[in-house]
Amino acid sequence: MPDRMLQFIHLPQQTPDKRAPNERRADFDEIYDEFEPPRAAAQASRCSQCGVPFCQVHCPLSNNIPDWLKLTAEGRLEEAYEVSSATNNFPEICGRICPQDRLCEGNCVIEKGFDSVTIGAVERYITDTAFERGWVKPGTPLVENGLSVGIIGAGPAGLAAADMLRRQGYAVHVYDRYDRAGGLLIYGIPGFKLEKHIVLRRWQLLEAAGVVFHLGVEIGGALPFAELQARHDSVLIATGVYKARDIGGPGSGLPGIVAALDYLTVSNRQGLGETVPAFEDGALNAAGKHVVVIGGGDTAMDCVRTAIRQGAASVKCLYRRDRDNMPGSLREVKNAEEEGVEFVWLSAPEAFLGDDAVYGVRAVRMRLGLPDASGRQSVEPIEGSHFTVRADLVIKALGFDPEDLPAAFDEPALTVTRWGTLKVDHRSFMTSLPGVFAAGDIVRGASLVVWGVKDGRDAAAQMHAWMRQNATVAVAAE
Ligand code: FAD
Numbered sequence: 395m396p397d398r399m400l401q402f403i404h405l406p407q408q409t410p411d412k413r414a415p416n417e418r419r420a421d422f423d424e425i426y427d428e429f430e431p432p433r434a435a436a437q438a439s440r441c442s443q444c445g446v447p448f449c450q451v452h453c454p455l456s457n458n459i460p461d462w463l464k465l466t467a468e469g470r471l472e473e474a475y476e477v478s479s480a481t482n483n484f485p486e487i488c489g490r491i492c493p494q495d496r497l498c499e500g501n502c503v504i505e506k507g508f509d510s511v512t513i514g515a516v517e518r519y520i521t522d523t524a525f526e527r528g529w530v531k532p533g534t535p536l537v538e539n540g541l542s543v544g545i546i547g548a549g550p551a552g553l554a555a556a557d558m559l560r561r562q563g564y565a566v567h568v569y570d571r572y573d574r575a576g577g578l579l580i581y582g583i584p585g586f587k588l589e590k591h592i593v594l595r596r597w598q599l600l601e602a603a604g605v606v607f608h609l610g611v612e613i614g615g616a617l618p619f620a621e622l623q624a625r626h627d628s629v630l631i632a633t634g635v636y637k638a639r640d641i642g643g644p645g646s647g648l649p650g651i652v653a654a655l656d657y658l659t660v661s662n663r664q665g666l667g668e669t670v671p672a673f674e675d676g677a678l679n680a681a682g683k684h685v686v687v688i689g690g691g692d693t694a695m696d697c698v699r700t701a702i703r704q705g706a707a708s709v710k711c712l713y714r715r716d717r718d719n720m721p722g723s724l725r726e727v728k729n730a731e732e733e734g735v736e737f738v739w740l741s742a743p744e745a746f747l748g749d750d751a752v753y754g755v756r757a758v759r760m761r762l763g764l765p766d767a768s769g770r771q772s773v774e775p776i777e778g779s780h781f782t783v784r785a786d787l788v789i790k791a792l793g794f795d796p797e798d799l800p801a802a803f804d805e806p807a808l809t810v811t812r813w814g815t816l817k818v819d820h821r822s823f824m825t826s827l828p829g830v831f832a833a834g835d836i837v838r839g840a841s842l843v844v845w846g847v848k849d850g851r852d853a854a855a856q857m858h859a860w861m862r863q864n865a866t867v868a869v870a871a872e
């Protein structure tokens with residue numbers, strides 16, 4: 395091992411510089427600057443090159459983190475890129491938006507006492523540099539194998555699978571009801587976490603490799619699922635989960651109470667240069683408003699921080715548990731607080747006040763009770779603790795469930811779990827329909843980008859194996 399590793403003893407953790415909150419609030423650009431090359435190398439050199447790297451064990455993609463850290467520390471960036479991209483189709487995206495505190499970095503052995511290696515920032519740096527220097531090439535196959543694959547959904551799961559299958563010589567057709575590829579990367583996650591040009595360049599690269607995108611095409615709508623099946627030797631369903639969980643109670647139907655993804659999609663479209671009527675007329679625009687966001691996950695964090703950037707008069711986040719028991723990343727809570735969001739922990743809405751439109755939320759204080767069967771502390775309202783929060787825009791961010799796909803696809807033989815997610819064989823990724831596979835949130839329920847990439851890769855490998863056995867044309871690339 396070169397002397398330049400194991401520097402954690404002398405060198406403190408340094409993340410890339412974070413822009414000042416006042417500056418961040420004024421735009422939708424990412425909040426972290428790029429690493430300066432010497433700092434990236436120095437930070438990579440803090441790794442102790444563990445024999446059993448827990449960072450890798452806890453990365454869903456089993457990324458070979460110690461190797462690419464060592465190569466970065468040695469300035470061998472092109473090799474670092476080769477290693478990093480061997481297990482991850484979109485390392486620069488995961489490096490930006492994985493909740494590293496819960497995955498690789500949270501399990502780095504030097505975390506205790508020395509602060510973890512900044513794995514995500516180095517991962518992002520390696521691939522951003524690779525793009526800058528022209529090392530990232532389209533995955534064009536050497537030989538076409540004569541077989542064709544239809545992928546429904548251009549989110550991270552569908553795109554990772556498309557990349558893998560195209561490289562193996564399949565004619566890959568990706569269908570998406572949206573007008574742009576990327577799924578939640580493009581219309582869910584805001585630019586301050588992931589700038590849109592990062593997603594667009596991946597889409598362009600896939601097109602350059604020969605992947606054919608059919609955008610604005612809803613399967614089960616304009617194009618029946620059965621017709622899609624007939625077009626291709628194999629099909630992957632990667633449609634994500636989009637049915638927003640709703641909230642009941644008096645006044646819950648008042649104008650001014652909106653769903654998180656509707657709000658974020660409109661904001662992202664504006665950011666992409668569109669003029670969206672619901673933004674222009676104020677219905678889905680927080681400018682000048684008192685905003686209350688209900689929920690404590692990633693989506694809620696994205697809503698509060700979007701509202702700040704749109705110029706809201708005040709932004710509060712109501713969550714029924716406390717900071718330690720929230721599902722969202724604590725790093726994002728810190729960012730939101732720096733930007734001026736107020737968190738009202740241990741509080742739940744009971745009613746929405748208003749006549750023609752909402753003007754307030756009546757909430758109740760909660761207390762944490764005993765852990766339930768899942769080990770999570772239950773919550774119960776504290777009697778007589780009601781209070782009212784002013785709100786002229788209420789954003790519901792309570793999570794997502796799958797749509798009824800068997801009905802939408804008019805395919806009753808497509809089996810689902812009791813949660814409505816698609817049932818697959820966990821080894822083969824095949825659904826109840828022969829030759830039809832599924833991956834990503836539609837199988838796992840709302841999850842993470844990195845798991846979508848992992849599932850997309852694994853499903854692609856299984857589709858390849860299945861087509862070698864079952865498809866009618868010999869796989870020429872073998
Ligand atoms: P999706 O990304 O949802 O893509 C599915 C695609 O399928 C969509 O483009 C959709 O239009 C298309 N589709 C659906 N039905 C049809 C149909 N019938 N016909 C044609 N096309 C169809 N994860 C992280 O790791 N880090 C984060 O910071 C993070 N932040 C998030 C913020 C928000 C607001 C949200 C909502 C999620 C966030 N996530 C985050 C989760 C992450 O985005 C998802 O887990 C991931 O995108 C799932 O990938 P997917 O490919 O399964 O589905």
Ligand code: SF4
Pocket residue numbers: 452453454455456457459482488489492494497498499513514517844
């Ligand atoms: Fe960490 Fe995510 Fe990168 Fe894996 S993919 S190394 S979990 S940032």
Ligand code: SF4
Pocket residue numbers: 440441442443444447448449450459460501502503504511513
């Ligand atoms: Fe390096 Fe930390 Fe991974 Fe060990 S756990 S190999 S120190 S990044």
